[in-house]
Amino acid sequence: MTSGWGNNFQSLSSRKPADTVAQVQEVVAQTGSMRGLLAAGLHRSYGDSALNSGGTLVALTGLNQIEIDRPSRIAILGAGATIRDLEVAALAQSLFPPVVPGTGYVTIGGAVAADIHGKSHHRTGAFSQCLRRIKLLLSSGAIADYSPTDIEFWATVGGLGLTGIILEVEMELREVSSNSVTVLEKRVKNLDEMIALLDQSDSDFEHTVAWIDLSGDYRGRGVVSLGNYGDSSPHASSQMKGRAPSTRGLSLPTLGGMNFITPLTVRAFNEFWYRKPLKDGAASIVKYMHPLDGVNNWNNVYGRSGFLQYQFVIDLGKEEIFAKLFAGLRALKAASFLGVLKKFGEQSNSPLSFPRRGWTLTLDYSVTVPGLEKFLREFDEELAAAGGRIYLIKDSRLDPGLISAMYPRINEWRSTRNLMDPKGLWQSDQARRLQLC
Numbered sequence: 562m563t564s565g566w567g568n569n570f571q572s573l574s575s576r577k578p579a580d581t582v583a584q585v586q587e588v589v590a591q592t593g594s595m596r597g598l599l600a601a602g603l604h605r606s607y608g609d610s611a612l613n614s615g616g617t618l619v620a621l622t623g624l625n626q627i628e629i630d631r632p633s634r635i636a637i638l639g640a641g642a643t644i645r646d647l648e649v650a651a652l653a654q655s656l657f658p659p660v661v662p663g664t665g666y667v668t669i670g671g672a673v674a675a676d677i678h679g680k681s682h683h684r685t686g687a688f689s690q691c692l693r694r695i696k697l698l699l700s701s702g703a704i705a706d707y708s709p710t711d712i713e714f715w716a717t718v719g720g721l722g723l724t725g726i727i728l729e730v731e732m733e734l735r736e737v738s739s740n741s742v743t744v745l746e747k748r749v750k751n752l753d754e755m756i757a758l759l760d761q762s763d764s765d766f767e768h769t770v771a772w773i774d775l776s777g778d779y780r781g782r783g784v785v786s787l788g789n790y791g792d793s794s795p796h797a798s799s800q801m802k803g804r805a806p807s808t809r810g811l812s813l814p815t816l817g818g819m820n821f822i823t824p825l826t827v828r829a830f831n832e833f834w835y836r837k838p839l840k841d842g843a844a845s846i847v848k849y850m851h852p853l854d855g856v857n858n859w860n861n862v863y864g865r866s867g868f869l870q871y872q873f874v875i876d877l878g879k880e881e882i883f884a885k886l887f888a889g890l891r892a893l894k895a896a897s898f899l900g901v902l903k904k905f906g907e908q909s910n911s912p913l914s915f916p917r918r919g920w921t922l923t924l925d926y927s928v929t930v931p932g933l934e935k936f937l938r939e940f941d942e943e944l945a946a947a948g949g950r951i952y953l954i955k956d957s958r959l960d961p962g963l964i965s966a967m968y969p970r971i972n973e974w975r976s977t978r979n980l981m982d983p984k985g986l987w988q989s990d991q992a993r994r995l996q997l998c
């Protein structure tokens with residue numbers, strides 16, 4: 562059985578590991594099932610993007626080579642290499658990937674298929690902005706190289722694994738002067754203060770993000786975290802340089818399948834987190850980028866039924882939608898201990914890439930909260946009507962009728978995809994549910 566990170570669906574499929582390009586080609590040549598084939602990374606997508614019930618999953622984590630050419634700052638990466646392994650290899654040469662997500666346990670293939678974003682999106686854009694080439698295995702068995710001048714490149718970026726199997730990518734890294742980030746945290750009393758502070762920090766900080774407390778009175782109080790690479794003080798810089806990122810953290814047991822996330826536990830945790838001592842100074846780059854990686858399998862705290870992560874983006878100037886959302890969640894007593902607000906910059910060229918200029922809010926909820934699904938369905942409609950959209954890589958529940966409002970270039974993507982995969986080999990539970998293909 563396989564599930565996404567949210568553990569809210571269990572899926573049965575035939576899983577085939579492939580550690581070489583020849584092995585991947587062999588799996589593709591042998592797959593005849595009506596339910597097709599899907600590339601899989603580390604299953605850090607929350608919902609059903611990386612599930613293919615009744616079909617085949619090809620597991621690519623063995624395809625993990627990392628080669629870095631220091632003078633050109635170009636890395637050639639196997640699709641199964643992780644962001645974390647890339648960070649370790651790059652830091653050893655005073656380099657770093659310009660865009661990294663909130664966890665390092667994501668494969669390069671998964672990062673491309675989602676066109677992931679990080680805390681730097683307002684400056685760097687999404688993951689695709691650092692890519693120079695993608696090597697893709699097509700359903701015909703042919704291997705093709707695509708660059709940003711090709712429509713196939715942009716259909717594959719954010720393309721949810723539905724255009725082919727990414728085998729390798731070429732990406733440009735950035736220089737860093739140390740293994741640290743200079744971090745400044747500020748407490749804010751409500752959403753208006755949070756939005757104002759994030760807004761005014763864009764020009765001075767490469768990394769901006771806010772933890773938002775959505776429990777209690779739902780005023781949107783929280784902690785805004787602002788960061789820049791390196792540390793201006795020579796002492797701190799020499800201390801951090803060369804330090805290896807910490808090893809994997811503690812593992813959380815399954816805790817008997819119980820859900821520990823209740824309005825009471827969330828409120829207590831959020832009160833503690835809101836009052837925590839604020840950072841002002843150097844922090845480890847890896848810990849700063851991936852704060853949740855200290856505890857493995859933290860998703861187990863939601864118990865057997867699992868949870869969903871709801872992430873959407875809405876245009877600047879349409880902030881009134883937050884008040885409606887908060888009022889509805891408050892009425893349901895739906896408390897989230899992982900609430901994140903961030904301001905995005907410009908969208909990439911990909912028709913299915915999620916990030917685009919606006920505010921993005923991310924919330925985690927146990928699927929057992931009474932009335933939550935009905936409320937979110939209504940909110941999805943309001944969001945679509947207001948021009949917003951949800952992040953498909955985290956989705957497991959969106960109504961297919963809303964896709965074209967949220968992703969207006971979906972038909973353009975569909976026609977490129979159909980040319981790339983005329984026999985409809987690449988499939989996923991999400992693609993079938995949302996009628997993407």
Ligand SMILES: Cc1cc2nc3c(=O)[nH]c(=O)nc-3n(C[C@H](O)[C@H](O)[C@H](O)COP(=O)(O)OP(=O)(O)OC[C@H]3O[C@@H](n4cnc5c(N)ncnc54)[C@H](O)[C@@H]3O)c2cc1C
Pocket residue numbers: 566599600601602603604605606607610611621640641661662663664666667668669670671672674675676677678679721722723725726727728853954955989
């Ligand atoms: C704690 C946590 C924090 C996160 N933070 C962020 C964040 O800050 N920003 C963000 O954007 N996302 C974030 N994510 C989401 C995560 O980055 C994406 O879900 C990513 O796609 C997961 O990569 P994976 O290797 O686990 O891929 P999987 O979950 O295994 O697969 C995801 C998709 O990628 C496709 N895919 C995987 N490998 C290939 C390949 N070689 N070729 C073609 N398609 C492939 C799959 O078919 C599937 O559609 C976070 C997730 C977690 C759990």
